Amino acid sequence: MALIIQKYGGTSVATLDHIRRVAMGVALTKEKGDRIAIVVSAMSGQTDHLLSMANEITPSPSAREQDSLLSTGEQTCAALLAITLESMGHRAKSFLGLQLPLLTDNVHTRARILDLPTDVLTRALDDNIIPVVAGFQGVTEDGSITTLGRGGSDTTAVALAAALKADRCEIYTDVDGVYTADPNICPRSRHLEKISYQVMLELAGLGAKVLHARSVELAQKYQVPLVVKSSFGSEKFTWIVNEEDVMEYSIIQGVTLEKNVSKISLIRVPDRPGIAYKILSPLADASINVDMIIQNASIDGFADFTFTIPTTDLEKASKLVDEVAAEIGALEMLADNNIVKVSAVGIGIKTNPGVAAKMFKSLWDENINIEMISTSEYRISCVVEEKYGELAVRAVHKAFDLDNSDHSQTET
Ligand code: ADP
Ligand code: ASP
Numbered sequence: 037m038a039l040i041i042q043k044y045g046g047t048s049v050a051t052l053d054h055i056r057r058v059a060m061g062v063a064l065t066k067e068k069g070d071r072i073a074i075v076v077s078a079m080s081g082q083t084d085h086l087l088s089m090a091n092e093i094t095p096s097p098s099a100r101e102q103d104s105l106l107s108t109g110e111q112t113c114a115a116l117l118a119i120t121l122e123s124m125g126h127r128a129k130s131f132l133g134l135q136l137p138l139l140t141d142n143v144h145t146r147a148r149i150l151d152l153p154t155d156v157l158t159r160a161l162d163d164n165i166i167p168v169v170a171g172f173q174g175v176t177e178d179g180s181i182t183t184l185g186r187g188g189s190d191t192t193a194v195a196l197a198a199a200l201k202a203d204r205c206e207i208y209t210d211v212d213g214v215y216t217a218d219p220n221i222c223p224r225s226r227h228l229e230k231i232s233y234q235v236m237l238e239l240a241g242l243g244a245k246v247l248h249a250r251s252v253e254l255a256q257k258y259q260v261p262l263v264v265k266s267s268f269g270s271e272k273f274t275w276i277v278n279e280e281d282v283m284e285y286s287i288i289q290g291v292t293l294e295k296n297v298s299k300i301s302l303i304r305v306p307d308r309p310g311i312a313y314k315i316l317s318p319l320a321d322a323s324i325n326v327d328m329i330i331q332n333a334s335i336d337g338f339a340d341f342t343f344t345i346p347t348t349d350l351e352k353a354s355k356l357v358d359e360v361a362a363e364i365g366a367l368e369m370l371a372d373n374n375i376v377k378v379s380a381v382g383i384g385i386k387t388n389p390g391v392a393a394k395m396f397k398s399l400w401d402e403n404i405n406i407e408m409i410s411t412s413e414y415r416i417s418c419v420v421e422e423k424y425g426e427l428a429v430r431a432v433h434k435a436f437d438l439d440n441s442d443h444s445q446t447e448t
């Protein structure tokens with residue numbers, strides 16, 4: 037008898053009809069004799085709706101209360117699915133993060149899981165009850181509700197699979213697996229039957245939201261067999277596997293678009309030791325993730341200092357940097373959220389010269405200006421103006437011969 041964790045994303049539980057359909061699928065798996073635990077996201081749009089209500093009251097609600105509010109989306113959905121399963125004659129029970137308890141650190145809005153005891157869930161499973169766990173949420177040691185970051189229900193599911201030593205973790209969503217680029221942006225993207233944890237982690241970290249990056253990290257660490265499937269019926273799916281189990285690799289395996297990026301520039305910063313530290317350390321203290329950093333060559337003892345951060349942190353970061361700007365005597369601070377990051381990801385980058393040049397040429401061919409560049413062993417990222425983001429993805433995808441030649445299949 038296998039133990040399967042199934043996670044259903046927002047679009048899969050968008051309405052009561054969708055929830056009924058999910059319940060029928062769950063029941064079918066259960067009737068086959070497998071043990072099954074479910075993780076659900078909030079119904080599609082619900083998290084954004086809750087967030088916009090809080091923002092109507094204030095643009096900067098406290099992170100603690102925001103978490104408390106957003107966790108109710110998953111709570112509602114878990115209870116509705118449990119009620120539906122019960123109405124169909126199954127035994128089911130919903131669980132919130134704090135009832136398991138899924139313990140996290142206290143970094144509200146992007147908490148990390150510290151511990152997940154299994155006794156509550158094991159007891160339910162042993163009693164032939166289907167546990168329906170509210171994803172995306174946890175609880176701190178002192179009882180505050182936390183959330184795991186947008187898209188975090190995937191991470192709840194993988195954490196559950198790891199803790200319960202499940203045979204597999206199935207992520208049900210609105211696409212039938214992982215593609216070489218977001219199929220909703222790039223109609224010629226190719227379906228991947230398998231992708232390595234490592235490449236998937238890079239793609240997820242750079243904007244491929246089909247899986248939450250932390251879920252891939254956990255799956256790799258605990259060797260959780262992870263599969264992405266469609267909850268809308270398709271024969272196709274994608275397994276996330278170890279590097280050695282992926283047969284063949286091209287130089288670039290995927291192209292991503294990250295929309296949650298903004299940049300902050302400090303103009304005419306005195307060029308002396310300690311300045312970069314002074315600018316960035318308040319951001320580190322506030323747990324704001326700084327990504328690309330550029331400092332121009334200094335002229336007359338002054339330089340411009342530019343970096344990117346998630347747009348969700350822009351307001352907080354601008355305030356902090358503005359204070360430093362005054363302290364260090366910078367001329368002015370500029371904030372820009374009209375940008376996106378396009379990345380080409382591939383394990384072949386480090387061993388193949390000319391990959392970056394090819395990416396830059398493909399953007400030039402479309403007359404797209406590159407505002408910032410960063411590279412690592414596995415990726416090349418370019419910041420471009422937001423309105424060119426999707427075009428840039430398609431151009432880079434094509435340049436690396438990733439386009440599916442069978443366009444009848446995917447062209448819209
Ligand atoms: P869920 O609500 O089920 O968690 P998400 O919206 O978080 O679903 O993730 C699924 C979406 O991820 C797809 O609709 C697709 O637009 C997007 N996506 C981005 N990059 C990729 C990719 N490389 N392959 C497949 N889907 C992708
Ligand atoms: N409901 C949360 C979100 O919209 C978590 C998730 O869907 O995984 O981000």
Ligand code: MG
Nearest residue numbers: 045187245246
């Ligand atoms: Mg998601």
